[in-house]
Amino acid sequence: MRHRWRWLIAVLALAAVAAAEPPGNKPAKPDAEYTGLVKQVQQAQAKASQAYEKAQGEQAKQKVLANYRAQLQEYTRRILAFAEKHPKNEHAFEALSFVLQLVPQGPEADKAVALLAKDHATNPDAVELAEELAQADSPEAETLVRALLSRNRDAKAQDNLKLTLADLLQSKAEKAGATQAQKLEKEVDDLVDQVAGSKDAVELAQTAAQAGGAVAEKLVRAILARSTDPKSKATLNLSLAQVLKARAEKSGVSAAEAKRLEEAAADLLGKLAGSKVADLKDVAAQAKELLFALHHLSVGKVALNIQGEDADGKKFKLKDYQGKVVLLDFWASW
Amino acid sequence: MAMVPHERSLVKKMEGKPFVLLGVDLDNQKSDELAAEKDKKITWRSWFDGKEGPIAKEWQVHGIPALYLLDSQGVIRYKWLGNPGGEVIDKAVEKLVKEAAANK
Numbered sequence: 001m002r003h004r005w006r007w008l009i010a011v012l013a014l015a016a017v018a019a020a021e022p023p024g025n026k027p028a029k030p031d032a033e034y035t036g037l038v039k040q041v042q043q044a045q046a047k048a049s050q051a052y053e054k055a056q057g058e059q060a061k062q063k064v065l066a067n068y069r070a071q072l073q074e075y076t077r078r079i080l081a082f083a084e085k086h087p088k089n090e091h092a093f094e095a096l097s098f099v100l101q102l103v104p105q106g107p108e109a110d111k112a113v114a115l116l117a118k119d120h121a122t123n124p125d126a127v128e129l130a131e132e133l134a135q136a137d138s139p140e141a142e143t144l145v146r147a148l149l150s151r152n153r154d155a156k157a158q159d160n161l162k163l164t165l166a167d168l169l170q171s172k173a174e175k176a177g178a179t180q181a182q183k184l185e186k187e188v189d190d191l192v193d194q195v196a197g198s199k200d201a202v203e204l205a206q207t208a209a210q211a212g213g214a215v216a217e218k219l220v221r222a223i224l225a226r227s228t229d230p231k232s233k234a235t236l237n238l239s240l241a242q243v244l245k246a247r248a249e250k251s252g253v254s255a256a257e258a259k260r261l262e263e264a265a266a267d268l269l270g271k272l273a274g275s276k277v278a279d280l281k282d283v284a285a286q287a288k289e290l291l292f293a294l295h296h297l298s299v300g301k302v303a304l305n306i307q308g309e310d311a312d313g314k315k316f317k318l319k320d321y322q323g324k325v326v327l328l329d330f331w332a333s334w
Numbered sequence: 335m336a337m338v339p340h341e342r343s344l345v346k347k348m349e350g351k352p353f354v355l356l357g358v359d360l361d362n363q364k365s366d367e368l369a370a371e372k373d374k375k376i377t378w379r380s381w382f383d384g385k386e387g388p389i390a391k392e393w394q395v396h397g398i399p400a401l402y403l404l405d406s407q408g409v410i411r412y413k414w415l416g417n418p419g420g421e422v423i424d425k426a427v428e429k430l431v432k433e434a435a436a437n438k
Contacts, residue, residue: 249413293394299413303404306389308381311364311371316379323406324352325430327344327423330390330400331380332360333335333370 034091037079041102044071076108080115087119096120097129105139113140117147127157134164142168159198163208166191166215188215196222202232209239212246234272234283241268241290249299258300266294303328337399338374340420344427345378352406352434353427358383360390360398403427406434 048068055061076099083095099112120126130148133141145168149161166188173184192215195201201223208216220243224236247253248261272280272287296304303326306318318326345355357380359367364382371380383389393400403412403426412426 289394297394297410297413299410301410303402303408303410304392306358306381308383308389310379311359311367311382316381318356318408321354321356322408323434324354325406325427325434326402326404326408327341327353327355327427328358328402328404329337329341329355330358330360330393330395330398331335331337332398333366334361 031082031086031089031091034079034082034089034095037075037082038098041072041075044068044075072102073108076103080108080111083112083115083119087115093120093123093125097125100129100133100138100140109140110143113144113147116144117151121148121151122154124154124157127152127160130161131164134168155198156200159195159200159204162191162195163204163215163219166195166218167213170214189218192218192222195219196226202227202235205236206239209242209246212243212250217243217247230277231279231283234275234280237268238272238283238287238290241265241272241287244268245290245294245298255300262294262298266291269294335370335374337417337420338376340423342375342377344420344424347424348427348431351431353431354378356380358387358389358393358395360385360387360395403430405430406437 045068048064048071051064052061052068055064079095079099082089083092083099086092093116096112096116100109103109116126116129126144126148130141130144133144142165145161145165149158149165152158152161169184169188169191173181173188176184195204196219198204201219205216205220205223208219217240220236220240224233224240227233227236242265244261244265248258248265253261269287269291273284273291275284275287295301303318306328307315308317309315318328341355355378357376357378359380359382361367361370361382362385367380367382370376381389393402397415399414399417401412401414401418401423402410403414403423405411411430414422
């Protein structure tokens with residue numbers, strides 16, 4: 001059942017590729033072999049989705065999928081052969097990411113990852129691709145991240161790859177048994193520790209904190225533990241408050257835990273918001289804004305009253321609807 | 335705007351129940367809102383807030399759609415940045431409407 005799903009996703013993914021055309025490549029010197037293959041895949045996809053729609057009954061639909069799967073395997077093999085033969089071709093990298101999109105796992109995907117590591121490890125787009133795969137929970141993500149880590153020595157790439165790997169291992173640890181989880185967490189801590197020592201650490205922590213998550217929290221705490229400069233410390237405490245607030249808002253968190261996290265965040269923010277140091281003016285302003293959100297815009301808080309006019313100039317307020325469930329929708333016609 | 339058809343059916347489904355859908359419109363001009371309401375058959379009321387208006391500023395809304403679901407006591411119970419999908423919204427609304435009836 002799961003397997004079929006995946007192939008169906010590949011069908012849908014292809015539709016997106018067909019719409020987007022090979023991104024970033026001007027038709028200046030298109031390699032006919034590769035562009036020809038892309039076109040063939042697109043045609044096969046279009047035919048397959050039509051046939052799938054038309055097929056009557058589960059069995060017929062399965063047959064369409066099996067047929068499409070076989071075609072796809074053949075095409076991905078040829079795309080892989082192209083990328084292997086012409087590693088310097090302007091389409092080579094794109095070809096390999098295309099393969100990963102078409103077949104998220106299995107021998108073809110393995111091969112694509114191996115070629116990416118061998119021929120494209122220093123391509124900045126490969127780092128981005130690894131991050132995308134990690135976010136999409138791709139089974140190939142960890143292999144690619146580790147391969148790039150060992151081959152791309154660029155400092156920024158190293159930091160980003162380490163954080164991506166830490167995220168992957170952290171979510172693995174959350175699903176693993178106790179012994180395995182301990183081992184994984186240890187590796188996560190080591191990675192976080194390495195990034196915490198990097199020169200861009202504070203900036204990285206700020207970005208990570210906005211997305212939230214356990215690794216972001218670990219990173220912020222690790223940098224905080226080793227920083228002495230008051231401005232960095234204030235910035236990091238703001239990030240820490242953000243992470244705690246995001247954790248409190250996650251679904252599945254118990255009310256008591258959410259309350260504890262919110263209080264910890266409010267405590268940090270209160271101190272930052274009260275700062276009179278000129279150098280920390282921006283941090284104080286952001287802290288005030290977050291504190292306001294925590295008190296008035298968070299789940300569990302009484303909504304602020306809204307007063308204003310509709311487009312016809314008639315006044316009304318949120319309080320007019322007391323006693324009713326209200327769905328408040330911020331929208332625009334653009 | 336992609337949510338309008340679903341919202342319309344939600345409003346219809348909830349007719350006569352203690353539920354209301356209210357908008358905060360961030361359009362540049364009132365005429366844009368009025369045109370959209372006519373075009374898309376938007377039957378519910380909206381505050382016209384305008385570009386970088388005071389309501390969006392106070393609620394710290396930086397992108398649309400942003401949705402808040404309040405219970406009958408005026409407490410924020412759900413908050414969605416980005417469209418969570420019709421099913422998720424409906425389920426939450428139904429739960430709170432049931433609660434509202436039980437509280438009476």
